[in-house]
Amino acid sequence: MARKTQERDEGKRIYNRVNLVRVETGMSRADLAAQVGVNPQTIGALERGDHYPSLQLAMSICEVFDLPIEAVFSREPFRSITAAYRRTDPTTGDAR
Amino acid sequence: MTAPTTRGPADRAPLAVAVVGAGALSWLTLATLSALGPWSWAATLATLVFCACWLGSRFLIGDIAEKRRGAVDEYELEQRDRARNVGYTATLLLGAVVFVVLTVAVNLADGGDDALLRTAPGLVFSALVAGAALPSYLLTWQLRHQRDD
Numbered sequence: 142m143a144r145k146t147q148e149r150d151e152g153k154r155i156y157n158r159v160n161l162v163r164v165e166t167g168m169s170r171a172d173l174a175a176q177v178g179v180n181p182q183t184i185g186a187l188e189r190g191d192h193y194p195s196l197q198l199a200m201s202i203c204e205v206f207d208l209p210i211e212a213v214f215s216r217e218p219f220r221s222i223t224a225a226y227r228r229t230d231p232t233t234g235d236a237r
Numbered sequence: 238m239t240a241p242t243t244r245g246p247a248d249r250a251p252l253a254v255a256v257v258g259a260g261a262l263s264w265l266t267l268a269t270l271s272a273l274g275p276w277s278w279a280a281t282l283a284t285l286v287f288c289a290c291w292l293g294s295r296f297l298i299g300d301i302a303e304k305r306r307g308a309v310d311e312y313e314l315e316q317r318d319r320a321r322n323v324g325y326t327a328t329l330l331l332g333a334v335v336f337v338v339l340t341v342a343v344n345l346a347d348g349g350d351d352a353l354l355r356t357a358p359g360l361v362f363s364a365l366v367a368g369a370a371l372p373s374y375l376l377t378w379q380l381r382h383q384r385d386d
Contacts, residue, residue: 178310195311202325
């Protein structure tokens, strides 16, 4: 039962890079929370993937960063921005 | 590097464990005293300690469990609803236990077992207060997992 629930949740998983964008803009968690009208702990839970935001909250966050929603939230994991520059594959250690 | 000056959720973890531990202990004392005999001063004292711990836990979690829907954000609402579900289930189960005990007490003899019937107010109170406070205690207990990031 627990496995079934986990598989279902994995299928519906929403990835985000709120943390990356927030740090890039030099904004604190409390600042972002105040701008979108939630508790700073909620932003923390969102960044850790413990909470999936409502459409209202997701759009409010994107408005703060002036980004389209697909730039911050995705069904697929976001690619690492440094991956293209690595000389070796970190998972296998092979040269590229 | 300067140390952070504000207290985060991780700082509250030891206090949360202490408050929930003291609350659980005082409730067990209250329930045991209620089951053993009529209401006593010791039961009143246990109730006062339990309520003090309940207030402490409400303070630690920012009173999320008791707030109205509009006063909490979506993540807090999700946590609040989950904790309230557990509180509701606990109230039903404890109420069922009290129902069984009192039904047995009434049917033990022709006029019912007086000694057992006198425990009724304490048992009902213990069941109700546990269900009412459980959401706050549960959310306080979860503080031990929180970190400041």
